Each structure stands twice: as structure tokens, then as C-alpha cells.
């Protein structure tokens with residue numbers, strides 16, 4: 559059985575649209591503590607994403623040792639700053655204004671763990687530049703996006719009306735949505751091809 563160790567509706571949708579059959583178990587890891595630990599050890603936003611993706615998969619694998627568990631995490635870096643998912647619409651407004659007219663990076667890490675053993679991992683980065691949008695444009699996008707953007711690390715959803723806020727986007731689409739799907743599918747073909755077969 560394939561398990562996704564993530565509460566992300568976006569990740570679930572990406573795997574489902576790829577035709578994968580999987581269970582979802584939310585990993586119980588204290589993300590902020592792990593993040594502080596990685597940063598204190600001199601790590602950067604990419605290291606944080608990889609560490610969290612590994613911990614999430616390992617936490618679920620401990621309860622499902624026979625299954626292949628997918629762990630994933632995405633961090634957003636704006637220069638040396640690490641930004642997080644907005645807790646409210648007000649925080650989303652502040653975050654978008656903070657990203658406005660600047661270039662930020664999204665780092666998406668993905669891991670495969672079975673019986674507590676890390677079988678494979680990958681980390682991809684995308685670079686996104688936001689326009690100098692007006693407050694009216696920002697509010698129009700927030701109105702159209704609704705509360706879904708609260709679950710998104712950058713307070714936007716590239717596949718939605720948020721695209722109006724962008725100048726340029728460089729990198730893999732799936733990486734931006736939070737799951738490097740192409741390397742993940744290649745790894746599954748290599749490690750557990752039976753999990754890609756349609757299941758009766």
C-alpha cells in the first residue's frame with residue numbers, strides 16, 4: 559500500500575489525478591521545532607524542507623512499517639527569510655504585500671520511507687517574481703481565491719486567480735504546488751512499480 563503522510567489537499571489531488579491509489583495519514587511532527595533545529599545547525603530553507611519531509615514519512619512509517627510512505631514539505635524563502643502559511647486573511651494580505659515586487663523561492667522536498675528506512679529523497683526549487691500589484695488587485699485575487707489560500711505557504715495558488723499577481727515563474731509546476739511529482743513517479747517506478755498499477 560502507498561501512504562501519503564500529508565494533510566495537504568493539493569498533494570492528495572496531485573497524486574489522485576496521476577491515478578495513484580493511496581491512503582492518507584497526517585504525520586504528527588512538531589514542524590517549527592524541527593525547523594529551528596535545522597536552522598540552528600546552519601541549515602537553510604532547502605534543508606528544512608528535506609528534514610521535515612523525512613520526519614513526516616518516518617513518523618507515519620513507524621505505524622505502517624510494511625507500506626511505502628511519501629513524505630513532503632515545502633518552504634518559502636525570501637532572501638534569508640523563511641515565510642510560513644498565513645493563519646488568517648489579514649496575514650495573507652501582509653504576506654502578499656511582503657512578496658510584492660520581489661523574487662522568492664519555493665523549495666519542495668519529497669521522500670519515500672519503508673519500515674523506517676529512507677529509500678529515496680529529492681528536493682526541487684522554483685523561483686517566482688511577483689508584480690508590483692495594487693491593493694485593489696490583491697484584494698480582488700483574495701476574494702476570488704477564498705480561504706483555500708490559507709493552506710498555501712505563499713498565500714497564493716498558482717493554478718488559480720493568484721496567477722494575476724505574478725511577473726515570472728521559473729521552475730517545475732508540481733514543485734510550486736508542493737510535490738515534485740515527476741521525480742516521485744520515477745522513483746516509484748524504480749522502487750515499487752506495483753504501486754503504480756490500477757488496484758482492483
Ligand SMILES: Nc1nc2c(ncn2[C@H]2C[C@H](O)[C@@H](COP(=O)(O)OP(=O)(O)OP(=O)(O)O)O2)c(=O)[nH]1
Nearest residue numbers: 564565566568631632709710711715716734735736
Ligand atoms: N494549490 C496550491 N497549493 C500550494 C501552492 N503553493 C504552495 N501550496 C501548498 C502546498 C502545501 O499544502 C503547502 C505547503 O505547506 P507544507 O509543506 O507545510 O504542507 P501542509 O502543511 O499543507 O501539509 P503537511 O504538513 O504535509 O501535512 O502549501 C500553489 O501554488 N497551489
